Amino acid sequence: xxxxxxxxxxxxxxxAIILHRPHPTVQxxxxxxxxxxxxxxxxxxxxxxxxxxxxxxxxDADMGHDGMFPWEPGQPPIPMIALIGSEAPGRIEWSLxxxxxxxxxxxxxxxxxxxxxxxxxxxxxxxxxxxxEIADLRRRLQERQTVVRAVTLLAARGKSDAEAYAQLRQMxxxxxxxxxxxxxxxxxxxGGADDRSERR
Amino acid sequence: MGxxxxxxxxxxxxxxxxxxxxxxxxxxxxxxxxxxxxxxPALDLSFVPVERDPGGNIDAYAPLCEExxxxxxxxxxxxxxxxxxxxxxxxxxxxxxxxxxxxxxxEGFEASDxxxxxxxxxxxxxxPLLDWVMPAHGRRTYLTGSNYIWGWEMNRLARERIMAAxxxxxxxxxxxIGSRDVGRMIEEVRFARPDFILNSLxxxxxxxxMAAYRAMGLEDAAFRPDRCPVLSCNVTECELPALGQxxxxxxxxxxxxxxxxxxxxxxxxxxxxxxxxxxxxARLLAGREGSETWPLSQLLAGRGxxxxxxxxxxxxxxxxxxxxxxAFRTLKRWEAVAGDPYLTRxxxxxxxxxxxxx
Numbered sequence: 220x221x222x223x224x225x226x227x228x229x230x231x232x233x234x235a236i237i238l239h240r241p242h243p244t245v246q247x248x249x250x251x252x253x254x255x256x257x258x259x260x261x262x263x264x265x266x267x268x269x270x271x272x273x274x275x276x277x278x279d280a281d282m283g284h285d286g287m288f289p290w291e292p293g294q295p296p297i298p299m300i301a302l303i304g305s306e307a308p309g310r311i312e313w314s315l316x317x318x319x320x321x322x323x324x325x326x327x328x329x330x331x332x333x334x335x336x337x338x339x340x341x342x343x344x345x346x347x348x349x350x351x352e353i354a355d356l357r358r359r360l361q362e363r364q365t366v367v368r369a370v371t372l373l374a375a376r377g378k379s380d381a382e383a384y385a386q387l388r389q390m391x392x393x394x395x396x397x398x399x400x401x402x403x404x405x406x407x408x409x410g411g412a413d414d415r416s417e418r419r
Numbered sequence: 420m421g422x423x424x425x426x427x428x429x430x431x432x433x434x435x436x437x438x439x440x441x442x443x444x445x446x447x448x449x450x451x452x453x454x455x456x457x458x459x460p461a462l463d464l465s466f467v468p469v470e471r472d473p474g475g476n477i478d479a480y481a482p483l484c485e486e487x488x489x490x491x492x493x494x495x496x497x498x499x500x501x502x503x504x505x506x507x508x509x510x511x512x513x514x515x516x517x518x519x520x521x522x523x524x525x526e527g528f529e530a531s532d533x534x535x536x537x538x539x540x541x542x543x544x545x546x547p548l549l550d551w552v553m554p555a556h557g558r559r560t561y562l563t564g565s566n567y568i569w570g571w572e573m574n575r576l577a578r579e580r581i582m583a584a585x586x587x588x589x590x591x592x593x594x595x596i597g598s599r600d601v602g603r604m605i606e607e608v609r610f611a612r613p614d615f616i617l618n619s620l621x622x623x624x625x626x627x628x629m630a631a632y633r634a635m636g637l638e639d640a641a642f643r644p645d646r647c648p649v650l651s652c653n654v655t656e657c658e659l660p661a662l663g664q665x666x667x668x669x670x671x672x673x674x675x676x677x678x679x680x681x682x683x684x685x686x687x688x689x690x691x692x693x694x695x696x697x698x699x700x701a702r703l704l705a706g707r708e709g710s711e712t713w714p715l716s717q718l719l720a721g722r723g724x725x726x727x728x729x730x731x732x733x734x735x736x737x738x739x740x741x742x743x744x745x746a747f748r749t750l751k752r753w754e755a756v757a758g759d760p761y762l763t764r765x766x767x768x769x770x771x772x773x774x775x776x777x
Contacts, residue, residue, distance in 0.1 A: 227579075231763030247532075250716075254530035254730050256763025329513050329532050333761070 228340045231256045233274040235336075238266055238287060239302060240279070244327045248277060248302075251332035265289075273297060275336060277323070280314040281305055293318045298339035302327070320346070362399040369402035372409050424464040426704060426711045428453065428697070429471070429487035429496025429517075431508070436475015437597045437622035438500045441689055444657035445522050448685065448693030449497045456701040464704055464711075466697070469493050477503055484508040488515035494711055495520065497696055501596075501621070502526060502568045509533065518715045520700065522692035524652055524673065526572035527760045530730045533715060537699070537725075537733050538692040539674050541576055542759040544652040547737050548672040549580050551751055552650060557614025558586025563604055563628065564619035566593040573619040573652065589613045594620060599627040605635060612641055616649045618669075625654070629665035644668020648741075655687035659745060666742045674735035676747035695733075699725055732758025 235252050239245050240263045249259045260269070263279075265287045270276060278287065280301040285292050293316055301314035304325040314322070321339035323331050366387070373383035391401035430449055432442040450468070457465045469491045473479035480499070487493050488511065496512075497520045499505040505521055512519050512533045519534045527540040560581055564570020570593055578588050589611035592604050601624065608616060620628055632649060636642040644667065651671045659666050675688040685691040703718045704710050710718060719728045726733055734757045740747035759765045 229763070230761060250532060251530070255761045329509065333528065 223345075225337065225341055226344065227337065230336065232258060234258045234260065234272065235275040235277060236266065236270055236273045237261045237302075238276060238278040238283075239263060240282070244302065244325050247327040247329075248323070248332060251327070251330070255333055255336070271296065275300065275339065277302055277335075278314075278317075278319075279304075280310050280319070280322070281325075283313065283317070285317065288317065292316065298336075298343035300335045300339050359399060362402070365406055366399060366402040369405040372405055423462070424704075424708070424711065425467050426464050426495075427469050427491055427493035428466040428700075429469045429484075429491070429493040429498065431471050431473065431480065431484055431487060431496055431498030433475040433500065433504075434472045437624075439475065440622075440657045440661060441500045441523065441653075441655075444655070444687050444689035445497065445500065445693040448522065448690035449697050451690075452694045452697030452701070456697065462701060462705050464701065466701070469496075473504070477501075477507060480504045480507045481511050484511045485515075488512065488517045494518065495700055497522060497693055499523070505534070506568070516714055518718075520693075520696035522689060522696050524688075526569050526576070527762070528572065530732070530760050532731075535696065535699075535715070535726055535731045535733075536758060536760070537696040538688065539652070539672070539735055539737070540732060540758050540760050541573070541652075542762060542765055543674065543735055543737050543756050544672040545573060545576060546580065546762075547751075547753065547756075548650055548652065548670070548739060549577060549584075551739050552615050552648070552670070553581070553584055553586060556646075556648060558584055559589055559611075559614045560586065561589050561604075561608050561611050561613040561616045562591040562619075563616065564593050565621045565624055566595050569621070569653070570619040574617065577617050594624045596621065596624070598624050601628040601631050604628060605631045608632070608642070609635060609639075613647060615647055618649050618651045619653065621653060625651075625658075626661050626665070629662055629669070633665040633667070644670075644741075655689055656747065657687040657689055659742070666745075669742045670739065670750070671742075671747065672737065672739050674738065676738055676740045676749065678746070679736075679738065679749075695725065727757065730758060730760055732760055734758070 235257045237245050237248060237259060245261050252259045266289055268289060270289055274297060276297060276299045278299060278301060281304040290296060295318045299319045301319040301322040302325055303322050320342035321335045323335045369387055370380060370383045373386055374380055387401055388398060391398045394401055430446065432446050433439060434442055453466045453468055456462060469487050471483035471487055473483055487496050495518045499508060499519065499521055500523050502525050508519060509531055517533060520537060521534055522537050524539045524544055558581060562574040562577060564574050574591055581588060590607045592607065594600060618625060618628060629649065632642065641647060648668055648670050651669060654669060654671050655673060656677050673688040675685065675691045677686060683691065685694065702724060703722055719726055734755050737753040737756045738749055739751040740749045
């Protein structure tokens with residue numbers, strides 16, 4: 220599969236929250252982020268509700284724990300970057316579990332923040348796009364049985380399976396609805412049950 | 420006033436190799452400023468130059484930088500021409516708490532705590548140049564460059580801006596630094612027939628390309644500079660002798676061109692940028708005993724001046740100029756444009772932050 224092009228985010232005025240106790244690493248990271256053009260807020264030991272309005276979270280992977288984030292564990296609504304000091308398997312596992320999209324090794328020095336921002340944004344976008352695609356595929360999989368039924372109903376009028384399938388596609392296009400919704404309409408019209416557990 | 424403080428100042432420039440003309444321009448600017456500082460009775464300091472010459476060899480930069488900062492004990496140095504060499508020395512400069520004063524246009528996307536950038540970055544050269552050329556000549560371009568970060572990143576940014584303006588990139592090709600093998604590029608340009616060419620080649624590659632392009636223009640008027648100009652963000656007066664007639668009609672962007680009013684009398688913007696780097700350093704150090712050992716952040720704090728304490732970039736004029744009769748003639752000029760290395764401070768289009776919280 221061809222990789223989609225990276226989207227260079229507009230970082231001017233974007234807000235970053237650094238969830239880390241006051242430390243030279245926070246200073247060095249703030250300097251980098253400010254130079255790039257972001258607004259920086261440092262906070263510890265947990266994120267307040269203002270995190271929901273931020274654009275990026277940098278969090279301490281060494282002293283971190285699940286209760287730090289005001290959202291479901293592993294479901295961050297914005298890109299997260301782990302600040303990793305001790306490269307211990309347990310800590311890395313935890314930072315992955317909370318949903319980090321990129322990492323920056325401590326001590327933070329003169330560089331690293333810009334690539335972490337871009338990589339985290341890209342991973343976050345990719346994850347979001349994939350989740351949406353998977354949800355859509357799941358839904359279509361569930362609706363497959365409805366499609367099979369609709370095709371069978373249409374084929375019962377003396378058409379081949381391929382012809383029935385083509386007819387269903389044409390109906391969907393004419394009605395300007397999805398293939399699956401057209402199938403559901405056929406099945407319903409014939410008094411059959413709709414298999415779809417959830418309609419969207 | 421007592422004895423003048425003797426402050427070592429490193430100069431790390433390649434006096435031979437493929438970009439030596441630019442090095443020499445930076446060097447004369449730096450030495451002229453050192454002479455002026457040392458001859459100024461109002462100052463309490465003198466600079467003692469510590470020169471090292473990497474000879475255009477990329478692997479010599481970091482060790483020679485270490486000689487300047489560790490062995491000679493300097494904290495500040497002027498130097499580097501290519502971005503590649505700058506990126507090579509930054510870890511060493513950081514390690515010894517030093518500062519590199521960099522006086523060459525570059526591709527942006529950097530704001531080291533240990534570098535001051537006294538020449539232009541893309542919002543001060545490439546973007547105004549594209550804004551000028553597209554309405555004047557069209558939006559179909561051919562991109563060339565030397566095979567390292569300067570060429571790559573300039574062309575990436577140019578492509579992004581040209582596509583956003585509804586333009587077209589007809590071709591994009593690179594040459595290794597020092598290569599004169601421009602035949603394929605020239606043939607591609609001949610068939611692509613672009614509206615303008617962006618030339619981010621350096622040294623002999625650029626000289627060869629310009630000469631071959633001029634020859635093609637003599638055969639076919641579609642490739643004359645008035646129809647399809649070559650643009651550059653790195654050619655200055657210091658390379659005009661090497662380019663000769665081939666430079667005629669080239670359009671360049673830079674902070675200074677020879678003869679600009681009220682800006683001193685420099686041979687080129689490289690010379691001007693190196694000069695202003697040393698003069699600004701002298702101003703920051705003057706009258707502050709012991710400040711020669713301070714980190715850059717401390718030196719800059721609360722002193723005003725030309726260096727933005729957040730980005731370490733400078734406010735510069737932006738001049739677009741065309742070579743006519745062996746000299747640059749100004750086409751367009753903006754007085755004071757702040758360096759915006761990440762393109763986040765200027766020209767950014769504020770977009771509402773749309774987020775689905777589910």
